[in-house]
Amino acid sequence: MGLALTLPSGFDPTILLVLAGLGQLALALASLAIPRVLGWRAHLAALPSMTRHVFWTYAAYVLGAHVAFGLVSVLVPHWLLAGTPLARAVAGFIAVWWGARLLVALLWFDADELPPHRFVRLADRALVLLFVALTATYVLVAVHGGGAP
Secondary structure, three states, rough: OOOOOOOOOOOOOOHHHHHHHHHHHHHHHHHOOOOHOOHHHHHHOOOOHHHHHHHHHHHHHHHHHHHHHHHHHHHHHHHHOOHHHHHHHHHHHHHHHHHHHHHHHHHOOHHOOOOOHHHHHHOOOOOOOHHHHHHOOOOOOHHHHOOOO
16 A cells, blocks of 8 residues: 555645745755855865865755745746646656755764754754755645645
8 A cells, every 4th residue: 555645625735835935945045154154165175176166066056956946936836736747847856856955964964063053953953854844845746736636
């Protein structure tokens, strides 16, 4: 017997997408502080120039993806809820993106390496909860589209 994902009758997933979009935009804004909090400039200074440029380029792409996911979810959630193959594929891609990020947070990142400040530790836990919520939201949208199964 498989796991059934069901939505309450009459439930409008638009609010979930808008909240998810706002969460992603907040994450993108907060991400601007990560280089300072984690001391990226000092750590990257020892790397060759090309490696530093590639690192910053990848960081910019990730930030841009988060902003794009957030804007689509906030401004045009009906596009993701259309139930078309493209809408489900995009929602599925975003679900996989956040699911992978959740796994990285849980299995790869070493929280012991974070700065010992209480706020940083709380922010790390909040990020994990955000990644769970984002993954679940986009899985629901990919599976159900804008309506009931």
